[in-house]
Amino acid sequence: MTSPILQKAALLGCLTFNVLPAFADPAAVFTDACGACHGAAGEGIPGFAPKLDRPAFWQAMGDDAPRYLGGVIVSGLAGRIVADGGQTFVGVSMPNQAYLDDEEITMIADHILSSFADSDQTLSADTLAALRADPPSHADLLAMRQSEE
Numbered sequence: 001m002t003s004p005i006l007q008k009a010a011l012l013g014c015l016t017f018n019v020l021p022a023f024a025d026p027a028a029v030f031t032d033a034c035g036a037c038h039g040a041a042g043e044g045i046p047g048f049a050p051k052l053d054r055p056a057f058w059q060a061m062g063d064d065a066p067r068y069l070g071g072v073i074v075s076g077l078a079g080r081i082v083a084d085g086g087q088t089f090v091g092v093s094m095p096n097q098a099y100l101d102d103e104e105i106t107m108i109a110d111h112i113l114s115s116f117a118d119s120d121q122t123l124s125a126d127t128l129a130a131l132r133a134d135p136p137s138h139a140d141l142l143a144m145r146q147s148e149e
């Protein structure tokens with residue numbers, strides 16, 4: 001028979017396990033998944049991958065910002081975009097990052113929204129589930145995006 005102490009230890013083990021991901025640092029998760037191309041601080045690489053730290057861009061998208069961001073992560077992005085003071089990005093496509101689990105994606109999206117968009121918006125579990133179920137096409141994403149900056 002399992003002693004109450006062992007049962008408590010097992011319960012505590014489960015709780016600790018469930019709580020652990022909350023300690024993961026969103027900035028570090030962003031750097032791991034996105035930093036090689038977009039820079040650890042979202043500063044971008046000119047001519048290769050756009051800067052993501054552009055509050056005016058994100059704020060101009062209003063309520064669409066979390067859905068656009070989640071859509072780019074789930075679908076990737078291809079096509080000509082103009083970003084960050086008229087720089088054109090063309091020829092390099094962003095591969096989709098759908099291999100990330102839901103928790104990693106929401107952590108990354110919320111980090112971008114708070115740190116690079118100065119916004120209190122978040123990517124909800126429902127929006128992410130809808131994007132996973134029906135990933136937006138590149139044309140959908142480009143239509144959602146502000147074309148001028």
Ligand code: HEC
Nearest residue numbers: 033034037048049072077078079081083089092093094097
């Ligand atoms: C292999 C390099 C690479 C990786 C890794 C990568 N991206 Fe990108 N990303 C790009 C490129 C290149 C573009 C521009 C694509 C285009 O011109 O259509 C882009 C575009 C974007 C855009 C659109 C910006 C705009 O101005 O509309 C967002 C948002 C974005 N990436 C977020 C992310 C996030 C979040 C991650 C990590 C989960 C990530 N990217 C990982 C290369 C990358």
